Amino acid sequence: MKLIKDGKRIDGREFDELRPIKIEAGVLKRADGSCYVEWGKNKVIAAVYGPRECLPKHTQDSYKAKLTYRYNMAPFSVDDRKRPGPDRRSVEISKVSREAFERVLFLEYFPRTAINVFVEVLQADAGTRCAALTAASVALADAGIPMRDLIVACAAGKVEDEMVLDLCQEEDNYGQGDLPVAISPRTGQIHLMQLDGIFSEEEFKKALDFAVKGCLQVHELQKKALKEKYENIGEVYGNE
Amino acid sequence: MVKFMEMSDIVWEVKKDSIKHLIQSGKRSDGRDLEEYRKIEFMEEYVPKAEGSCLVKLGSTQVLVGVKMNVGEPYPDSPDKGNLSTSCELVPLASPDFSFGPPDEESIEIARVVDRGLRESKMIDFEKLCIKEGEEVWTVMVDIHVLDHDGNLIDAASIAAVKALLNARMPKYEDGKVVYKEKAEKLPVSEKPVSSSFAKINGMNILDPALEEEKVMDSKFTIVTIGSGDICAIQKAGSGSYKREEIEKMIDTAIKKGKEIRKMF
Amino acid sequence: MKEIVVPGEKVDNKVESYVFKDGDSLYSMIFGVLDKRDEYGRIVPLNGKYFSQIDDYVVGVITEVKFGGYVVDVNSPYDAFLASRRKYDRGDVIFAKVANVNEVRSVSLADDQKLFEGELMEVSPVKVARVIGKKNSMLMLIKEKTKTDIYVGRNGRIWLRGGDIAKARKTILKIEREAHTDGLTDRITEFLNR
Secondary structure (H helix, E strand, O other), X not given: OOOEEOOEEOOOOOOOOOOOEEEEEOOOOOOOEEEEEXXXXXXXXXXXXXXXXXXXXXXXXXXXXXXXXXXXXOHHHOOOOOOOOOOHHHHHHHHHHHHHHHOOEOHHHOOOEEEEEEEEEEEOOOOHHHHHHHHHHHHHHHOOOOEOOOOEEEEEEEEOOEEEEOOOHHHHHHOOEEEEEEEOOOOOOEEEEOOEEOOOHHXXXXXXXXXXXXXXXXXXXXXXXXXXXXXXXXXXXXXX | OOOOOOOOHHHHHHHHHHHHHHHHOOOOOOOOOOOOOOOEEEEEOOOOOOOEEEEEEEOOEEEEEEEEEEEEOOOOOOOOOOXXXXXXXXXXXXXXXXXXXXXXXXXXXXXXXXXXXXXXXXXXXXXXXXXXXXXXXXXXXXXXXEEEOOOOHHHHHHHHHHHHHHOOEEEEEEOOEEEEEEEEEEOOEOOOOEEEEEEEEOOEEEEOOOHHHHHHOXXXXXXXXXXXXXXXXXXXXXXXXXXXXXXXXHHHHHHHHHHHHHHHO | OEEEEOOOOEEOOOEEOOEEEEOOEEEEOOOEEEEOOOOOEEEEEOOOOOOOOOOOEEEEEEEEEEOOEEEEEOXXXXXXXXXXXXXXXXXXXXXXXXXXXXXXXXXXXXXXXXXXXXXXXXXXXXXXXXXXXXXHHHHHHHHHHHOOEEEEOOOOEEEEEOOOHHHHHHHHHHHHHOOOXXXXXXXXXXXXXX
């Protein structure tokens, strides 16, 4: 399978082009904050509950809120149906994602409570952890949780010796490397990074450049989603 | 297993009386009649990669059902028939009262009641799912993924499951491998079962309970009907009890309302 | 002049509330509305839980009877404690003042009174101020037109008794939905007069 042909990728994109992305804030009734993201063929939904009482009591932290992050894939989200429940991959993603947020949220304002983030992947097509984290960020803001920034994630990769932005499923399956990154757009600090594959130092730098640029573009969409939600709130009057 | 809580049970107790009084006067807090469903919206093929799928909004309740298929061995007592399995995840995203961990009795009950409706209605022609008798048959896996719990998950899940099966396309099966990227013909389905659930509050049975009504109900009664007006599944849940006439009246309503819902399919 | 801000967004150095400093600049902590009506801007959150402030009046529900007092649910991640001579049972609804909040956010209540025979409802705590209105103007308007007895807690809980409760409830929910819009008072007056 040829992944790159005539300077274009298998899905027709340029090397530095993102897949189409749609972000919507406040999509669930029960959750304190929520966000739905379509990223290429990925469909993820994030929900936040909290700050709320942290139970069981013995797990409470007297100095700050306890943050949990649970990334989960629906059984029908992948080609070969996935058995419900956490697998090792989900546990790892949950951990590094939670760690990305830990210093970003003002957890110290809410001692003894819990802030729980849940992300469900409804349809997967490579880059789910980045779509999930991006959605979680917006959901946390939607819930009114104070944060130092809206962090955002995006991946770059290596495909047939070329660095490309935002791998799709085929590129992830048959490519040479994958680099998901989450940054704080305001400071440029990196809060999540993983790499698998083979990259030279030069290639790594180029891929990281792509990923950061991608992150900044997606960040604009995060802001837009939140601001649009407000516009909808403001338009309700007159319908009684 | 961690248990989360939103409004404590005691606060619901405080609200119980006002909800009950309202029902007594034949009204519901959202203005509905006692035998009226909330607004139903379908988003079919919500997960285009899956064999079939449908997101259903029943009022504010949102349930997503995905249908996946795989090839495997038939059960020994039905060598010429395909299989159906139904499962339900009450993911913590959907409600502050849901926690994570192995399926609890609530999610298992929802899965089994929906399954009963699909199976007993003979909606799927299992014989047509046979590839090689005694060796290879299709298994249909229905997964209920609750996204937002505002009451009556069973009816929402059942409607979504039926819709998802109605639009499902079977993958290709070539040289002993399932080719998911290529979908062939539609799943062989006929019947369209409809689930109708009633919450018993202050002696009255109200259709399609919203969350606050479920929180104060004494018990719940679910009836699944098919096009002919026959009943193919029933489940009584909760600790309340019923007079025979009540059940017969609910069955009448379920058959009538079932026909209306079926038109939307 | 109103503007929507998101966490991490840079704001003027004269903005108070919900901001943090990084270097020489101020940034918003939350998703909220930046109101630049006077010399100093203020950020008002668009969502969030209730956190007890001293002198707030709240509508609470007694959840536990303890030796020396009561544990009260005040619709907050932090429960409150009420030491009171009055006798209450589990499930009683009270109106009380937040007397103290300590470093670990434990809350104590005082000045309590029982609320009898009414209905409980909740609105988002960030919208409660609109339900009360400037100098109680909105609340008085609702009470006058519906003849309903209304106790509004800063914690988003509201107790209603008597009068046209259904109308009072609908009005309050309407205010909650349209809390951040202009011309609300006029629309509510018109709604109540229908």
